[in-house]
Amino acid sequence: MALPEDVLTNGALIRDLEEVAKDIALLHGVLMRTKETPNSSEVVSYAPFTLFPSPVPRAVFHQALAVQPHFNRLVDRISQDPNFLKEALASTIKVDDFTARLFSIYRHVLQEGRSQSIVVGLNRSDYMLDQGPDGSTALKQIEINTIAASFGGLSSRTPDVHRHILKVAGRLEEQKLVLDNNPAAGLARALAKAWELYGSERAVVMFLVEDVQMNIYDHRYVENELWNRNIPVIRRRFDDVYKTGSLDNDKRLFVDGKEVAIVYFRNGYMPQNYTEQSWEARLMMERSLAVKCPDISTHLAGTKKVQQELARPGVLEKFFPDDPEAVTQIRATFAGLYTLDMGAEGDKTVAMALANPDQFVLKPQREGGGNNIYGADICQVLESVKDSTERTAYILMDKIQPQPVHNYLLRRGSPLKLCTCLSELGVFGTYVRQGTDMLLNECAGHLLRTKSAEHSDGGVAAGVAVLDNPLLV
Ligand code: ADP
Ligand code: MG
Ligand code: MG
Numbered sequence: 001m002a003l004p005e006d007v008l009t010n011g012a013l014i015r016d017l018e019e020v021a022k023d024i025a026l027l028h029g030v031l032m033r034t035k036e037t038p039n040s041s042e043v044v045s046y047a048p049f050t051l052f053p054s055p056v057p058r059a060v061f062h063q064a065l066a067v068q069p070h071f072n073r074l075v076d077r078i079s080q081d082p083n084f085l086k087e088a089l090a091s092t093i094k095v096d097d098f099t100a101r102l103f104s105i106y107r108h109v110l111q112e113g114r115s116q117s118i119v120v121g122l123n124r125s126d127y128m129l130d131q132g133p134d135g136s137t138a139l140k141q142i143e144i145n146t147i148a149a150s151f152g153g154l155s156s157r158t159p160d161v162h163r164h165i166l167k168v169a170g171r172l173e174e175q176k177l178v179l180d181n182n183p184a185a186g187l188a189r190a191l192a193k194a195w196e197l198y199g200s201e202r203a204v205v206m207f208l209v210e211d212v213q214m215n216i217y218d219h220r221y222v223e224n225e226l227w228n229r230n231i232p233v234i235r236r237r238f239d240d241v242y243k244t245g246s247l248d249n250d251k252r253l254f255v256d257g258k259e260v261a262i263v264y265f266r267n268g269y270m271p272q273n274y275t276e277q278s279w280e281a282r283l284m285m286e287r288s289l290a291v292k293c294p295d296i297s298t299h300l301a302g303t304k305k306v307q308q309e310l311a312r313p314g315v316l317e318k319f320f321p322d323d324p325e326a327v328t329q330i331r332a333t334f335a336g337l338y339t340l341d342m343g344a345e346g347d348k349t350v351a352m353a354l355a356n357p358d359q360f361v362l363k364p365q366r367e368g369g370g371n372n373i374y375g376a377d378i379c380q381v382l383e384s385v386k387d388s389t390e391r392t393a394y395i396l397m398d399k400i401q402p403q404p405v406h407n408y409l410l411r412r413g414s415p416l417k418l419c420t421c422l423s424e425l426g427v428f429g430t431y432v433r434q435g436t437d438m439l440l441n442e443c444a445g446h447l448l449r450t451k452s453a454e455h456s457d458g459g460v461a462a463g464v465a466v467l468d469n470p471l472l473v
Contacts, residue, residue, distance in 0.1 A: 003052055007169060008406055008418060014051070017165055018408070018416050022046055024164045025410075028157045030467065031217040034412070038214040047154050047217075048466035050450050051408035051416070053162045053178050054423045056129070056470035060139040061446075064127055064427045067333060068443035070326040071125050072429040075146055076438075077319045078306065079119070079297040082110055084318075088309040089300065091341045091392040092365060098271045099303060099365045101279060106296045109286050115251045119433045120194035120262065120293045122187050123302065124149035124426045124447065127333065128400040140400045141333040142424060145367065146294050146302030147269045151460065152183030152428050153221030154467060155447040162469045177472045183428040186444025188225030190430035193440050194291045195231050195261050197432070203261035204232045208285075210267045211237055215461060219266060234258060238267070238278035245284055253288035262291045269299075269367040304363050308395040311337040336398035340391045349396050350386045353378055361397045361456075369462035374399075404453050409466050419452040423468060446470065 007013065025031075025046040032047040033040065078084060085106070093100040126142040159178050166175035191205055205226055207219055223233045236255055245255045253260040263285050267273050274282070286296045300306065310316060311334050316327045338349040353360050362373040362381060373381050373394075385391040404420045426447035432440040451458065451465040458464030 003171070003174070005406070007171070008052075008408075013169065014408065014416070017051060017169055018410065020168050021049075021051055021161065021165050021410060025049060025158075025161050028160050029217065029221075030154055030157050030161055033214045033216060035214070038212045041216070044217075045412045046410070047215075048409065048411040048460065049158060049161065050421070050466055050468040051165065051410060053166075053174075053469040053471035054405050054407060054421065054448060054450055055473045056423070056425060056448065057137050058472045060129055060137055061425070061470055061472060063139050064125070064333075064425055065443045065446070067329045068125060068427045068429045069441045070320075070323075070330050071144060072121060072123070072431040072441050073326070073438070074310075074316075074319055074330060075123055075144065075298060075301050075429075076119065076121060076431060076433060078301040078310075079295065081319075082297075084309075085297065085300055085306070088306050089303065091389070092303070092305045094392065095389050096365050096393045099300075099305070101274075102296060102300060105279075105283050105286050106300055108283060109296055112287060114295075115287065115289045116291055116295075117435045118194055118197050118291045119295060119298070119431075120190050120291055121146065121298055121429070121431045121433075122149060122152075122190060122264075122293055122444075123429045124152075125429060126424055126426045128402045128422070128424050130335070130400045131403045137403070139333050139425075140335040140398075141307075142400065143304060143307060144302055147299045147367070148266045149426075149428065150215060150218055150266070151426075151447050151449075151467065152187045152445065153218035155445065155469075156182045156184040156221055158467050158469055162471075174471060178469050179472065181445045181469070183445030183447070184221035184225055186428060186430055186442060187222050188229075190432050190440055190442070190444070191222070191226060191262060191264060191293065192229050192231055193432045194293070195226075197434055197439075198261035198291055200259060200261060202232075203259040204234050205262045205264060206255060206260045206290075207233060207235045208241070208263055208265045208267050209235050209237055210273070211239075232258075238274070238281045241281040241285065242277040245281060247284060247288050251287060251289045253285060253290040260288075260290045262293060263288075264293045265299075303365050304395050305365060308337040308339060308397075310334075335400060338396040340394050340396060342389060342392065346391065350382055350391070353382055353396050359399055361399050363395050363397060364393055369459035369464065370457050372457045374456045407450060407468075409450070409452065411463075411466060420454075421450045422453050423448055423450045424465070425470065
């Protein structure tokens with residue numbers, strides 16, 4: 001462990017640091033609106049974060065950064081492969097209404113023909129560090145988020161907070177081990193590139209936002225990077241697009257009378273985000289000439305079912321016929337992933353999960369945290385669906401077992417408490433393609449999120465994890 005126990009158990013020091021930490025977070029703009037007034041900035045608070053950065057081995061950290069451009073290419077290639085997407089999702093869309101609905105938009109766009117050849121991808125590949133019995137640490141991907149991947153803004157500000165706390169704690173050597181990070185700039189760079197390619201100075205970047213906007217400051221960092229380049233940004237909800245949006249004869253998208261160059265989805269990744277009108281609005285945006293971030297095919301490329309299909313032998317090779325090194329690097333991060341499709345292979349998965357439920361996670365096709373199934377619940381759910389096609393709504397995954405670390409979690413309204421914590425490392429990937437030319441393909445920075453080990457699931461938005469920084473060891 002990077003920080004000695006005597007720091008963590010020094011009550012007077014911790015109380016001091018708690019006060020310093022909250023103030024410095026506010027000063028550096030690590031902000032969130034409150035639950036009570038999520039759509040107003042009259043009264044705001046700090047976003048939840050750890051008191052100290054958490055140790056991450058240098059080698060796996062750099063491994064995660066290095067593999068990101070390959071993941072960008074992989075996601076992009078999947079998004080251009082209708083046969084693969086159709087086959088991979090065939091069983092899922094029979095039983096999962098949400099994925100089916102997305103897929104029907106995809107089909108519509110394929111039939112009509114894509115109107116836009118510019119693609120901008122902003123994704124975040126998330127990992128946990130699996131602790132082997134021999135003490136080894138392996139980087140294992142949890143999932144890749146191809147839509148609405150958040151915290152690129154706030155994570156650009158948290159390094160200064162942790163460095164300051166470490167200085168006040170007298171840990172001058174450790175504070176040098178907290179790296180600079182600026183995903184906001186990287187995300188904006190890709191959006192700006194796509195906006196330039198779209199080629200209309202008056203056209204705006206539209207952030208498609210939630211009805212409840214607690215995490216607005218995270219967006220604002222990216223937004224401001226765009227305004228600084230004189231790229232106009234508007235923020236609209238599905239309902240606004242439904243009411244004031246239209247396509248002209250060339251399928252240019254207009255919202256509130258403004259031409260939209262890019263739709264940047266920060267919403268639309270879960271069923272609760274949609275009314276019938278929202279689905280109509282989504283279809284209109286997908287059919288339009290606006291650049292979509294992500295487009296519907298890239299959204300589908302990020303489903304958990306696709307992740308499981310990619311883990312099958314020979315599949316990665318098909319996407320990288322010319323680049324065995326990319327295949328090796330990507331595959332090294334895969335945990336065991338198992339199909340629940342009907343047939344002998346799926347039956348084997350069921351038996352394996354029922355025999356050792358604690359070694360696995362059962363995942364439906366959902367995003368946003370809090371949807372996965374663990375331990376005894378796996379048996380309960382599988383027992384009820386194992387003989388029907390309903391089981392194909394899920395995939396099974398090896399449970400990753402990271403090394404727990406002690407830390408304090410700061411969250412508005414909760415007393416500070418020493419927790420046994422687990423961390424998840426995210427890496428932001430950005431790319432811009434026009435036709436067949438990859439014009440930008442970058443790793444744009446990182447995000448560390450940490451949660452108390454008593455929770456098996458849930459992200460920052462779900463109120464479980466908090467923002468953190470890697471302390472490279
Ligand atoms: P979501 O799209 O909802 O974020 P994830 O696959 O990221 O779905 O799962 C949510 C959370 O569940 C993760 O942040 C992690 O804490 C936990 N989790 C997911 N998969 C695993 C796994 N294979 N091993 C251990 N924990 C996992
Ligand atoms: Mg996700
Ligand atoms: Mg996740």
